[in-house]
Amino acid sequence: MSEPKLKIEGLNKWYSGRKSQVHALSDIELELADNEFVSLVGASGCGKSTLLSIVAGLQGFDNGVLLTDGAPIVGPGLDRGVVFQSYTLLPWLTAQQNVEFALKAAGMTAAECRDVARHHIELVKLDKFADAFPSQLSGGMKQRVAIARALSYRPKMLLMDEPFGALDALTRHQMQELLTQIWEEHRLTVLFVTHDVEEAVYLSDRILAMSINPGRISATFSVGLSRPRNQEMISTVEFIALQKEVLAAIRAGSQGELEH
Numbered sequence: 255m256s257e258p259k260l261k262i263e264g265l266n267k268w269y270s271g272r273k274s275q276v277h278a279l280s281d282i283e284l285e286l287a288d289n290e291f292v293s294l295v296g297a298s299g300c301g302k303s304t305l306l307s308i309v310a311g312l313q314g315f316d317n318g319v320l321l322t323d324g325a326p327i328v329g330p331g332l333d334r335g336v337v338f339q340s341y342t343l344l345p346w347l348t349a350q351q352n353v354e355f356a357l358k359a360a361g362m363t364a365a366e367c368r369d370v371a372r373h374h375i376e377l378v379k380l381d382k383f384a385d386a387f388p389s390q391l392s393g394g395m396k397q398r399v400a401i402a403r404a405l406s407y408r409p410k411m412l413l414m415d416e417p418f419g420a421l422d423a424l425t426r427h428q429m430q431e432l433l434t435q436i437w438e439e440h441r442l443t444v445l446f447v448t449h450d451v452e453e454a455v456y457l458s459d460r461i462l463a464m465s466i467n468p469g470r471i472s473a474t475f476s477v478g479l480s481r482p483r484n485q486e487m488i489s490t491v492e493f494i495a496l497q498k499e500v501l502a503a504i505r506a507g508s509q510g511e512l513e514h
């Protein structure tokens with residue numbers, strides 16, 4: 255049997271606060287299969303971003319096991335693409351050059367960089383804006399560039415932290431559709447952090463609800479909706495019922511264990 259794309263066992267993370275330690279992640283157990291789309295939801299402070307950044311290799315953890323394809327994650331790597339909520343584009347480079355920049359760093363020749371970047375700019379439907387600078391792009395367009403950049407070196411896993419959190423509702427829906435299209439065509443493993451339960455249900459195969467104090471995975475939901483997904487599904491009885499269940503789990507986990 256093949257190794258899971260991501261395997262986490264008994265992972266703990268503490269932060270040192272001014273007065274006491276914060277147990278940000280407590281005994282996290284998680285497996286992501288190849289090509290699975292999994293969302294993390296939960297009240298603010300339950301450890302979603304911490305977990306994502308640990309998987310990205312951007313910060314360490316105190317104990318536990320963290321493996322991708324059976325190998326330990328010891329730092330950032332090109333096998334994992336990351337997209338954050340805040341736009342992380344270089345303002346002095348065009349959309350195309352922002353994508354090329356990442357590829358140059360990955361060791362491609364100039365010609366390869368140009369072709370691969372162009373392909374991914376087209377994939378996110380930004381062909382007409384390839385030569386625009388970030389200041390000339392809307393929030394949704396900037397996130398398209400960030401997604402193109404993250405996908406351009408063909409990671410096995412895409413880690414997304416509230417990538418559409420700063421966008422208006424219409425743009426957000428468009429970005430969700432684009433992401434599902436890309437994911438359904440190209441298939442990769444996605445770990446997606448969101449506060450928006452509707453977004454989690456719409457995008458995911460599985461939703462993990464986290465609870466706070468300490469940060470734990472408190473409930474898991476399989477999303478049985480068929481694929482390809484479309485926005486009409488959002489008003490179906492099945493969709494709304496699952497949304498309610500996930501919301502109830504988030505509410506139940508939002509208080510944390512009583513202080514003592």
Ligand SMILES: Nc1ncnc2c1ncn2[C@@H]1O[C@H](COP(=O)(O)OP(=O)(O)OP(=O)(O)O)[C@@H](O)[C@H]1O
Pocket residue numbers: 269270271276278296297298299300301302303304305469
């Ligand atoms: N660098 C840090 N130093 C100390 N404590 C931290 C640090 N980063 C996060 N924390 C604490 O760890 C806990 C988890 O934070 P984290 O940002 O991972 O939660 P989150 O679920 O992503 O929250 P949000 O939804 O608001 O982004 C919180 O109590 C937070 O205050």
